[in-house]
Amino acid sequence: MACNCREQITKMIREQLGDPLANIRGVICFGKDGVQFKPTVAITYRKKKKDGSFCKAQSEMELSYEYCPFCGRKIEEDKEFKKEDKQ
Ligand SMILES: [Zn+2]
Numbered sequence: 001m002a003c004n005c006r007e008q009i010t011k012m013i014r015e016q017l018g019d020p021l022a023n024i025r026g027v028i029c030f031g032k033d034g035v036q037f038k039p040t041v042a043i044t045y046r047k048k049k050k051d052g053s054f055c056k057a058q059s060e061m062e063l064s065y066e067y068c069p070f071c072g073r074k075i076e077e078d079k080e081f082k083k084e085d086k087q
Contacts, residue, residue: 005070006039027062038064039075 006024014022026039040062046054067074 002073002075003068003071005068009070025062027064039069040064 010022010024013024014020024039025042026037029036029038043061043063044058045061046057047059048054065075
């Protein structure tokens with residue numbers, strides 16, 4: 001990531017909640033550059049049944065974002081790998 005907001009905010013959350021394992025949601029992606037952590041926001045929605053009506057139960061999905069929600073800087077894949085990537 002281009003910034004260290006996630007580390008700082010995670011530290012703050014852990015201090016505030018008193019739980020050393022408290023975390024910001026995210027997904028681990030396996031790409032050509034290796035393993036990467038992507039922060040996500042949770043989406044809640046109801047699945048549609050075949051007849052067009054919605055299920056009563058809420059389903060969840062994770063959506064990752066390109067820009068840091070705390071400082072607005074673009075979240076880069078991995079700086080070290082990006083420099084070598086000639087694409
Ligand atoms: Zn940031």
